[in-house]
Amino acid sequence: MTDNAFEDFLDGFFPYRKTTEAHRSIPAEPVSRELILGQIEDMASREDAQGDRGTVSGSLYCGDHDHYAFLGDxxxxxxxxxxxxxxxxxxxxxxxxxxxxxxxxxxxxxxxxxxxxxxxxxxxxxxxxxxxxxxxxxxxxxxxxxxxxxxxxxxxxxxxxxxxxxxxxxxxxxxxxxxxxxxxxxxxxxxxxxxxxxxxxxxxxxxxxxxxxxxxxxxxxxxxxxxxxxxxxxxxxxxxxxxxxxxxxxxxxxxxxxxxxxxxxxxxxxxxxxxxxxxxxxxxxxxxxxxxxxxxxxxxxxxxxxxxxxxxxxxxxLATGESGYLAAADGIMRTATAIKEGIRGIPQLEVIGDPTFLIGFKAAGDLDIYLVNDSLKAQGWRMNALQLPPALHFCVTRPNTQPGTAEAFLEALRTAVAYAEEKQGQPAESGAMYGFGAGTPQGNATVNMVMAGVLDAMHEVAPDPAPAA
Ligand SMILES: Cc1ncc(COP(=O)(O)O)c(C=O)c1O
Missing domain, CATH: 3.40.640.10 (Type I PLP-dependent aspartate aminotransferase-like (Major domain))
Structure with a gap:
């Protein structure tokens, strides 16, 4: 890995290391609440953006910020x-x-x-x-x-x-x-x-x-x-x-x-x-x-x-109530059904079993499903990547029930299949690390060591950016 590639990797893992101070010890004097809140609001709104667009599988189940605010109160x-x-x-x-x-x-x-x-x-x-x-x-x-x-x-x-x-x-x-x-x-x-x-x-x-x-x-x-x-x-x-x-x-x-x-x-x-x-x-x-x-x-x-x-x-x-849960489930099941039927219409893909709200799919032939995931990721969709067999799943949640989401996803998926066919034989960037949408190392003999290294990194302060050349 070149120095630049390593710096890029660190930027992806610690995206705030260039814009916020990394605290390695307790600040001598209190940091103002305003500053703290400002930083957190900034990070939260950036990080919620993709989920709120409805292009993420699972993870965020509700997506209603009024509901979150009420629960926060x-x-x-x-x-x-x-x-x-x-x-x-x-x-x-x-x-x-x-x-x-x-x-x-x-x-x-x-x-x-x-x-x-x-x-x-x-x-x-x-x-x-x-x-x-x-x-x-x-x-x-x-x-x-x-x-x-x-x-x-x-x-x-x-x-x-x-x-x-x-x-x-x-x-x-x-x-x-x-x-x-x-x-x-x-x-x-x-x-x-x-x-x-x-x-x-x-x-x-x-x-x-x-x-x-x-x-x-x-x-x-x-x-x-x-x-x-x-x-x-x-x-x-x-x-x-x-x-x-x-x-x-x-x-x-x-x-x-x-x-x-x-x-x-x-x-x-x-x-x-x-x-x-x-x-x-x-x-x-x-x-x-x-x-x-x-x-x-x-x-x-x-x-x-x-x-x-x-x-x-x-x-x-209490605040959702039976009618709220039913309405949410109605939207989720309609969206999931549309996605399931749409995937069944793509000959290069196969839906795994007969799912209800979470749709797992794999290659019907020798397509590299992780290449499909690379393209979906580039188009703004975050799927969950699976292994044994290699597959992806879309766990449909409330943010995905926004009008047009199923159609937009199926369109992106068709584009991704064409991309994977074109790149067939080239290594994919995405793997099947649980909790990561894509972009982590793929399985090999050192996979346990790499996974432990990722866990170590998740508990460390961001390294200082390299000085400008
Ligand atoms: C079927 C199933 N069981 C258990 C869990 C673990 O739940 P948690 O992440 O809340 O620990 C999950 C998480 O997605 C799940 O899908």
Missing amino acids: VFSLYSHANVLQRDMYPSATKFEGEIIAMTSSLLHGTGVGVVTSGGSESLITALYSYREQARTDRGITQPNIVLPATAHVALDKGAHWMNIEVRHAPLTDGYVVDVAAMEALIDDNTIAIVGSAANYAHGLIDPIEELGALAQSRGIGLHVDGCLGGWLLPWAEKLGYDIPLWDFRVPGVTSISADTHKYGYALKGSSVLLYRSKDLRKHQYFTYPDWPGGLYLSPGLAGSRSGGIIASTWAAI
Whole structure:
């Protein structure tokens, strides 16, 4: 990499390094609030611009800045409050209990659950509960969990932390989990199985009814990852879309995660983990009566928690209401259907399975889909890039429902396919790094090292720009 190329890379990674001071130590004197706010407003408005144009897949689920401002007002009233102190902040009990109850009523649950900081925490907490349940009730010390290959990777992360063996079940030709293959992976040390509704990669719903029957026949739990679809699929079903049963109406489903900070239109930092039974939930509780600091009780991973996120999540649900969620889902499903049908009309591409609101697609022949992504990126579209197989997905959210978005995307996609055909054989710039639209290194033998390097860089202060030559 030439010096110039490296400088360009740094400019992309740290775009403010030439326009704002990089703080390596605490400023001796307070910086004025005006200056701070001005800088933040500038960064926020630049960074929101692409999402607000409706050309981004996923990530921003609501896009309504009035709604954000209202939630910000609510947040600020409780941002400083530590909801651990329930004698001081009993409102947190009301907010939290009602968030759980409202989510549960949407998913036909029993009203049992917890509020967490996001999808990953919900999944990892569920994993922990199943591990503890299996340990105390069945004496299992070498636990394993059986997941679809497409289950969210947070489960692999949690299993890694908790020393749980992960067994990945392959997919069928329809890209949902192969239930027979899953069954073959279960043994006496299996603590639970998982299905997604819908999964991150391809937006597909695993055959939850079959998984429920399997879980029941083996006497183990079934967690359904509804982090992404949990707050959207029920509305799509009410609108008449063909959504298979996946929630607590399915016997055998013992827990569900559903992220309020995605299609629940709450601020980032909230999700709900529902359990069918209080008995399973109690396995995630930690109590310790012998601590000099007092009798300690804690429902989950976090200690102190901000009241702001709980209050604003509650407010987001109330301020949207059933009719708001239905209207949003209507726009999302119409847009997603138009995109799905449009992609099906492009012979060089293939839609993966039969998705609903998140459309995964790959090359039908030997087209390099990452070249397609390069061109989409150059045209202002930010897709999520996938691998195994190489593919892209468009997760449709409210900002994408602006009139003309589906048509404009399909036009850009046709241009991108022509570009990829023209550049066939040349290396693509985009890869499949989760959380990055494009422009990161592609997989090779040093990929783990490169990924760790990216994480290091994300926790560092921007390097000073090179002095002008
Ligand atoms: C299906 C699914 N599960 C879990 C997660 C993880 O959620 P979070 O990013 O809130 O931790 C995601 C994120 O997109 C997801 O799509």
